Amino acid sequence: MEYKFVIIDHALEIYVGAIALIFTILGIWLALKLNKPKLQTVLVEKEIYIQKQEPGFVPDDAMLLKMGISKREWEVLSLMSQGFSNQEIANQLFLSLNTVKTHGSNLFFKLEVKRRTQAIEKGKRLGLIG
Amino acid sequence: MEYKFVIIDHALEIYVGAIALIFTILGIWLALKLNKPKLQTVLVEKEIYIQKQEPGFVPDDAMLLKMGISKREWEVLSLMSQGFSNQEIANQLFLSLNTVKTHGSNLFFKLEVKRRTQAIEKGKRLGLIG
């Protein structure tokens, strides 16, 4: 009952309000529609640090031979030094994760180190990687 | 009373025992003394590859500032690049393992990398470490 009266008493106001709302929305819609082609290009600068990879680096074959490091082991070491995980190395060389681990273990043994970071450090010192 | 009788009754045995003990010890001491020069010196040649560490390397302060890397974070990065484990770094810097991990995580975030090996690689490229 009470709601009914309210509605009847303020029918006009409600009506006006509804119209206002509708046209407000219409206005917004129009504005958006018309503004669409006003595409603005925002330039975002993203600094990329290019790898200053030794351009003409050549691994020390004599040292590789001396340490008894095989081709595959060297490849793994090289990728490790570039920050790749074992899984990523496996993907790149089309090997299983286990194989990469095996190469890694053999590598560590031959280089007499315990961790990949040490292997990288020693590999660079010995001129095995660039 | 009883103890007294025991001592008197076996005075001789006790005396002999004491002598035996003393000379046993003397014998042992002598043997050790005479055996000392038996030490043999073995010379083992071990090849050491000296780190061709940049002699006068200076971290790029501007880059450090740019990347927002703090002193502690830089220290951790530097030790990481030398092949130390988090635990070893913690010991050297008198920090807890967890603190080193925290510094590491913040470092990786700032360098936009996911692993210590990548952090090392990027750190070198940016001239943060030698």
Next chain:
DNA sequence: GGTAAAATCACCCAAAAGTATGAGTGATAA
């Protein structure tokens, strides 16, 4: 053809690394 080294992969287990979150302190700047 036999043999040795290299390469491949599996499985299991343990250790190290890394993530997420919260929190306390001291120094310093607004």
Next chain:
DNA sequence: TTATCACTCATACTTTTGGGTGATTTTACC
């Protein structure tokens, strides 16, 4: 005084690494 920041540390959890072992398959060479 509040706000910020570097530094410290903790707990809990997930992922990655590394060690050990064993096995099969290439590859290269005599």
